[in-house]
Amino acid sequence: MQTIRETHFAGIAPAARGKVRDIYDLGDRLLIVATDRLSAFDVILPTPIPDKGRVLTQLSLFWFSLLRDVIPNHVLSATDFPPPFDTHADELAGRSMVVHKTQPLPVECVVRGYLSGSGWKDYQATGKVCGIALPAGLRESDRLPEPIFTPASKATSGHDENISFAQAADLLGRELAERVRNVSIEIYKKAAAYAEPRGVILADTKFEFGMLRDELIWIDEALTPDSSRFWPAALYKPGGAQPSFDKQYVRDYLERIQWPKTPPGPELPGDVVAATRAKYREAFRILAGRELD
Numbered sequence: 001m002q003t004i005r006e007t008h009f010a011g012i013a014p015a016a017r018g019k020v021r022d023i024y025d026l027g028d029r030l031l032i033v034a035t036d037r038l039s040a041f042d043v044i045l046p047t048p049i050p051d052k053g054r055v056l057t058q059l060s061l062f063w064f065s066l067l068r069d070v071i072p073n074h075v076l077s078a079t080d081f082p083p084p085f086d087t088h089a090d091e092l093a094g095r096s097m098v099v100h101k102t103q104p105l106p107v108e109c110v111v112r113g114y115l116s117g118s119g120w121k122d123y124q125a126t127g128k129v130c131g132i133a134l135p136a137g138l139r140e141s142d143r144l145p146e147p148i149f150t151p152a153s154k155a156t157s158g159h160d161e162n163i164s165f166a167q168a169a170d171l172l173g174r175e176l177a178e179r180v181r182n183v184s185i186e187i188y189k190k191a192a193a194y195a196e197p198r199g200v201i202l203a204d205t206k207f208e209f210g211m212l213r214d215e216l217i218w219i220d221e222a223l224t225p226d227s228s229r230f231w232p233a234a235l236y237k238p239g240g241a242q243p244s245f246d247k248q249y250v251r252d253y254l255e256r257i258q259w260p261k262t263p264p265g266p267e268l269p270g271d272v273v274a275a276t277r278a279k280y281r282e283a284f285r286i287l288a289g290r291e292l293d
Ligand SMILES: Nc1ncnc2c1ncn2[C@@H]1O[C@H](COP(=O)(O)OP(=O)(O)O)[C@@H](O)[C@H]1O
Pocket: 017, 018, 019, 020, 021, 022, 023, 030, 032, 074, 099, 100, 101, 102, 103, 104, 208, 210, 219, 220, 221
């Protein structure tokens, strides 16, 4: 298996390179290639993580399929690539999907079952998250009484910004905002209930949806370590930050070398790469119930 930081195909330019994915426009479809890029503190690091792209794609396919009855998703194929991409199967296999090209909604649909990250920051400052009042006295990483929908505006550059449900309704219309809230919470609850007996807490996660003509479609990625906080249940200890399932070695290393968290990111040493790779593979094994082959 190849490790790929950026795809390059002679004579074909990607429509976009995101933080992790290279996206090729096929007309009414997209070819989405999950590379092995890793971003930490919102900076893409120069060192790729072997198998990361395949874990993201295979885990997304797993969840899309498991939860297909909740909402249709954008996947058309993860094995057949149209010309000229069919001649690059060795680079694309396992990490790529052909999907419906949709009109992405301008809102990131975040669901939180636990108090962490920007949710914890908002709560400390205001007692609320995205305008939702929460009980007093919660600690960092505490479980919430009920999962909450905490949308964020899609910033074209830099950090996404938390918004209230009313602001999401202004952007989407009330009916669609309610729909994505309900669907997001339903997906979260089902995924969290699936992960829990496997020893994994799904603390929070981010979904994206798009419109395909009049139909609401689940797009982008599904419940991966990049879009979600997964915590090992055995180590769960509210009252502070939890170890991140996948990026902890990278974050620890970056703190240790006192990198200023501004570009460019430093190269990662081999042991940090190996440990991070193992964590991504472990997340896949535990959740999908099989080894990444
Ligand atoms: N089916 C789809 N239709 C249109 N856009 C999509 C679809 N699936 C994913 N996208 C977009 O493709 C991009 C995925 O690349 P990624 O590297 O994850 O980007 P980002 O840095 O924005 O997270 C996102 O901008 C996402 O909104």
